[in-house]
Amino acid sequence: MTKTRIYYTKPSITELEVEYANDAACNGWGDRCYEYINLFEEAFKAHLDVQYAIATSSCTGALHMGMAALGIGEDDEVIMADTNWIATAAPIVHLGAKPVFVDILPDSWCIDPDLAEAAITPRTKAIIAVHLYGNLCEMDRLLAIGKKYGIPIIEDAAEAIGSVYQGKRAGSMGKFGSFSFHGTKTLTTGEGGMFVTNDADLYETVLTLSNHGRARGQTKQFWADMVGFKYKMSNIQAAIGCAQMERIDELINRKREILKYYRENLQFLKGVSINPEPEGTINGAWMPTIVFDKEIGITREELQTSLQSKNIDARVFFHPLSSLPMFQTQSQNKWAQNVPERSINLPSYHDMLISDQDFILYILKNLYKKFV
Numbered sequence: 353m354t355k356t357r358i359y360y361t362k363p364s365i366t367e368l369e370v371e372y373a374n375d376a377a378c379n380g381w382g383d384r385c386y387e388y389i390n391l392f393e394e395a396f397k398a399h400l401d402v403q404y405a406i407a408t409s410s411c412t413g414a415l416h417m418g419m420a421a422l423g424i425g426e427d428d429e430v431i432m433a434d435t436n437w438i439a440t441a442a443p444i445v446h447l448g449a450k451p452v453f454v455d456i457l458p459d460s461w462c463i464d465p466d467l468a469e470a471a472i473t474p475r476t477k478a479i480i481a482v483h484l485y486g487n488l489c490e491m492d493r494l495l496a497i498g499k500k501y502g503i504p505i506i507e508d509a510a511e512a513i514g515s516v517y518q519g520k521r522a523g524s525m526g527k528f529g530s531f532s533f534h535g536t537k538t539l540t541t542g543e544g545g546m547f548v549t550n551d552a553d554l555y556e557t558v559l560t561l562s563n564h565g566r567a568r569g570q571t572k573q574f575w576a577d578m579v580g581f582k583y584k585m586s587n588i589q590a591a592i593g594c595a596q597m598e599r600i601d602e603l604i605n606r607k608r609e610i611l612k613y614y615r616e617n618l619q620f621l622k623g624v625s626i627n628p629e630p631e632g633t634i635n636g637a638w639m640p641t642i643v644f645d646k647e648i649g650i651t652r653e654e655l656q657t658s659l660q661s662k663n664i665d666a667r668v669f670f671h672p673l674s675s676l677p678m679f680q681t682q683s684q685n686k687w688a689q690n691v692p693e694r695s696i697n698l699p700s701y702h703d704m705l706i707s708d709q710d711f712i713l714y715i716l717k718n719l720y721k722k723f724v
């Protein structure tokens with residue numbers, strides 16, 4: 353049987369995205385060069401229920417500017433989970449600070465709040481809560497720790513559009529939040545990101561930083577008050593973003609539906625877990641991920657081989673950042689080290705078919721049967 357490739361993600365682009373992008377390309381210049389950017393920021397603020405938003409060229413850029421605005425710099429420390437995409441750590445290093453990697457919880461694969469608290473030193477300037485694969489961090493605990501020590505909690509919600517924690521959307525609870533609209537994410541503009549906050553002063557600082565250090569009240573033309581950044585989103589990207597925002601519920605619901613189908617079909621297999629959704633939360637389900645208990649003996653390599661041989665994208669769980677050559681530390685982060693060795697990310701794009709999911713489930717169940 354020949355089957356077309358099943359990708360792990362693929363954007364959902366309709367006539368609407370094409371229409372808006374076309375309009376921006378034809379008409380969005382001169383006086384109108386910020387129109388879609390402004391609309392996109394407004395729509396995003398309304399969706400998230402936050403006061404301020406700045407569209408950026410990437411989530412990495414949003415994190416970089418946000419942390420610069422918090423004054424994070426030379427010799428400071430920022431605590432984050434060891435399990436992560438490098439994009440969260442890179443801006444910390446660029447600012448001359450040091451990322452401090454702590455272990456994850458075995459069920460949510462997100463930062464362990466107790467270990468985050470234990471890692472605090474006089475140099476700690478922030479804790480970053482990354483909602484991994486759409487799973488939510490324990491925000492109550494993290495915010496309480498932040499309050500106790502006077503340390504800001506940053507939310508990297510790049511993977512968590514659609515995730516809700518006790519009625520609040522991921523990204524809206526911390527000192528600031530960041531989002532990614534990379535082509536693999538639930539909402540895409542090709543490349544792109546968003547900085548969000550409810551802090552008026554922080555917003556003003558990031559706005560100035562985002563415009564090459566030119567404060568918006570500055571009347572002198574071409575005058576910069578500080579050295580800033582250039583991490584802006586283009587109007588054409590924002591046009592695609594506006595169309596995606598009109599479809600945001602549809603995009604999130606489809607992700608959730610795909611996760612639900614995997615969960616319903618895997619929940620009877622003992623020792624297999626999938627993205628959790630604890631009481632009081634909604635999982636935006638960016639990336640369905642299955643983890644096999646160690647006792648079963650199924651490895652990442654076996655999962656990769658079985659899926660790839662059937663032309664299915666098999667994406668590995670993030671390696672611990674502490675294992676990368678530039679960070680190499682003697683990490684004792686047990687879960688961050690061993691969860692990736694027995695897990696895999698499953699395909700979950702908008703237009704995938706039930707038959708695609710059934711095929712993937714069939715392969716996984718067959719592999720499982722060989723082990724138990």
Ligand SMILES: *Cc1c(COP(=O)(O)O)cnc(C)c1O
Binds near residue numbers: 410440532533534545
């Ligand atoms: C995708 C991602 C990023 C980076 O987003 P870019 O827009 O590519 O900069 C950052 N953090 C996490 C957790 C991500 O998944």
